[in-house]
Amino acid sequence: MHTNSLYQEVILDHNRKPRNYGKLDHANHQAVGHNPLCGDRLDITLQLENDQITDIAFQGESCAICKASASMMTAAVKGKSRLDAETLIHEFRELATGKLDTTHPHHLGRLTVFSGIRDLPTRVKCAILPWHTLHAALNSVASTSTEANHDSAHAVSSKS
Amino acid sequence: MNSATNSLEPEIASNFDAEKIRADFPILKLKIDGKPLVYLDNAASSQMPQQVIDRLVRYQTTQHANINRAVHYLSEVATMEYHNARCKLQQFVNAREDREVIFTSGTTDSINLVMHGYGRKFIKAGDEIILTTLEHHSNIVPWQMLANEKGAKIRVVPVNGKGELEVNEYEKLFNERTKFVGLIHVSNALGTINPIKHMIDFAHQHGVPVLIDGAQAAPHIVIDVQALDCDFYAFSAHKLCGPTGVGILYGKAALLESMQPFKGGGDMIASVTFEETLYNTIPHKFEAGTPPIAAAIGFGAAIDYLTAIGIEPIAAYELSLLNYATECLNDIPGLTIIGTAEEKTAVLSFTLDGIHPHDIGTILNQDGIAIRTGHHCAQPVMQRFNVPATSRASFAFYNKKTEVDALVSGIKNVQKVFL
Numbered sequence: 081m082h083t084n085s086l087y088q089e090v091i092l093d094h095n096r097k098p099r100n101y102g103k104l105d106h107a108n109h110q111a112v113g114h115n116p117l118c119g120d121r122l123d124i125t126l127q128l129e130n131d132q133i134t135d136i137a138f139q140g141e142s143c144a145i146c147k148a149s150a151s152m153m154t155a156a157v158k159g160k161s162r163l164d165a166e167t168l169i170h171e172f173r174e175l176a177t178g179k180l181d182t183t184h185p186h187h188l189g190r191l192t193v194f195s196g197i198r199d200l201p202t203r204v205k206c207a208i209l210p211w212h213t214l215h216a217a218l219n220s221v222a223s224t225s226t227e228a229n230h231d232s233a234h235a236v237s238s239k240s
Numbered sequence: 241m242n243s244a245t246n247s248l249e250p251e252i253a254s255n256f257d258a259e260k261i262r263a264d265f266p267i268l269k270l271k272i273d274g275k276p277l278v279y280l281d282n283a284a285s286s287q288m289p290q291q292v293i294d295r296l297v298r299y300q301t302t303q304h305a306n307i308n309r310a311v312h313y314l315s316e317v318a319t320m321e322y323h324n325a326r327c328k329l330q331q332f333v334n335a336r337e338d339r340e341v342i343f344t345s346g347t348t349d350s351i352n353l354v355m356h357g358y359g360r361k362f363i364k365a366g367d368e369i370i371l372t373t374l375e376h377h378s379n380i381v382p383w384q385m386l387a388n389e390k391g392a393k394i395r396v397v398p399v400n401g402k403g404e405l406e407v408n409e410y411e412k413l414f415n416e417r418t419k420f421v422g423l424i425h426v427s428n429a430l431g432t433i434n435p436i437k438h439m440i441d442f443a444h445q446h447g448v449p450v451l452i453d454g455a456q457a458a459p460h461i462v463i464d465v466q467a468l469d470c471d472f473y474a475f476s477a478h479k480l481c482g483p484t485g486v487g488i489l490y491g492k493a494a495l496l497e498s499m500q501p502f503k504g505g506g507d508m509i510a511s512v513t514f515e516e517t518l519y520n521t522i523p524h525k526f527e528a529g530t531p532p533i534a535a536a537i538g539f540g541a542a543i544d545y546l547t548a549i550g551i552e553p554i555a556a557y558e559l560s561l562l563n564y565a566t567e568c569l570n571d572i573p574g575l576t577i578i579g580t581a582e583e584k585t586a587v588l589s590f591t592l593d594g595i596h597p598h599d600i601g602t603i604l605n606q607d608g609i610a611i612r613t614g615h616h617c618a619q620p621v622m623q624r625f626n627v628p629a630t631s632r633a634s635f636a637f638y639n640k641k642t643e644v645d646a647l648v649s650g651i652k653n654v655q656k657v658f659l
């Protein structure tokens with residue numbers, strides 16, 4: 081694939097003017113996501129009322145792909161039920177890893193601009209990090225990582 | 241040595257025939273998405289010339305058998321060629337004896353060998369190990385594992401704003417508890433060449449042995465382990481136009497003999513009963529199991545190739561590329577070069593205002609330009625300069641000025657995309 085098709089105007093626009101950027105004071109769910117391979121970090125705060133996401137925000141240090149993905153994600157899940165959000169999380173992961181059959185009905189809408197990421201394996205995690213972190217927040221996991229297993233060597237090196 | 245290289249630079253750099261050299265590297269003819277490959281990720285791994293590829297083919301087609309074990313023809317040839325490769329490495333680093341050169345799987349393996357063989361035997365609770373902020377993770381994590389196991393302590397030499405080690409601070413770290421120094425010769429993240437000779441001498445005044453991580457130095461600087469008087473020196477073949485999966489550890493014979501083995505198995509023993517094992521002599525004591533024979537022989541061929549061109553002319557030519565690239569990149573608004581040491585190899589780490597390195601790397605790739613983005617396995621360096629990551633272009637002697645120009649227009653294109 082040609083990378084130009086990834087850095088499309090939609091993605092560049094969300095990178096320039098991220099939606100829902102910041103931190104909610106009244107959040108009752110939150111999580112921090114890390115991508116240890118590139119040092120990126122993303123905070124998600126959200127308000128869940130009667131299983132509905134009434135408000136959500138993100139902030140962090142990341143590349144354009146990750147930031148645009150987070151921005152579009154927050155716009156997509158705001159007002160949705162927890163279950164609908166989990167469906168989107170699942171579908172987005174499938175899309176980014178090239179497993180989603182887009183000819184079948186799905187709920188991603190404009191988020192399909194990220195379909196090109198499947199051809200850039202090193203960047204897939206950048207796009208997925210916000211979704212991963214949202215999943216953690218919804219399930220009350222405070223911290224998550226794109227590299228799931230933290231072994232003791234990790235612990236050793238992060239201590240000092 | 242560096243000032244000598246500098247004074248030779250103009251003459252050698254202009255005589256250096258990069259086009260002729262490029263013809264030796266088949267991979268440089270590749271097109272990526274229709275664009276000629278511009279390979280600027282040499283600090284991660286360099287490319288292999290046809291001469292080394294041919295040597296691997298010749299070994300595999302006419303000389304392969306296991307070594308040190310059988311009396312048949314092929315085993316004798318393979319054993320001899322493997323030994324020849326060791327001797328080439330011995331000469332390359334000017335070691336006193338060939339048994340001071342141990343084949344490992346690479347720099348990381350070499351450092352782990354020293355940690356297990358020397359560190360676990362001689363370092364005790366309360367002892368201190370000195371490392372520097374510039375270390376690659378491979379010269380940090382093994383020592384952290386050891387420190388945790390033994391209750392030893394790691395002390396870290398800081399760097400200044402140019403990415404140079406603060407040698408005064410290094411000297412202040414020494415006390416009676418200091419038992420080991422691990423020191424990177426050339427920073428992979430910034431290109432800084434460290435004053436290791438002085439630092440080794442200083443450590444020796446305190447009776448402390450020094451391990452040099454030479455992974456980024458060996459391709460660009462003439463290594464003389466006797467002149468340096470270092471106790472250990474480690475590097476990998478794949479950064480020297482050789483194969484992956486092999487590297488060396490140079491160690492002073494007396495030290496290697498005093499150490500415990502790292503891995504147990506075949507070839508590292510003199511005799512085995514279930515009651516006890518007598519270990520083989522060095523270097524075999526540290527080469528358990530069938531080694532990477534083909535890769536070691538390819539490593540020898542790579543050393544032949546590089547020494548035929550000459551490390552000094554290579555360094556002088558690369559310095560001319562570095563100076564040109566530094567000038568061009570400094571002219572790009574919004575670009576900051578991280579690592580501006582007086583003494584540098586041809587590595588340019590940089591950031592672009594408002595643009596994440598991964599986006600830079602992905603868009604440059606679209607123009608066939610290969611650079612490295614991320615923390616370069618040197619997170620303490622990134623923390624020192626307050627950046628999560630950088631983009632890094634690293635040059636080899638087969639790169640040319642027009643490739644620097646391609647990088648510059650690639651970077652300008654990245655800025656246009658994000659305008």
Ligand SMILES: Cc1ncc(COP(=O)(O)O)c(C=O)c1O
Pocket residue numbers: 283284345346347348349376378379424426427428453454455456476487617
């Ligand atoms: C300075 C330095 N040390 C150690 C290493 C590790 O080398 P290897 O991965 O070949 O073991 C590298 C290579 O990335 C390096 O640049």
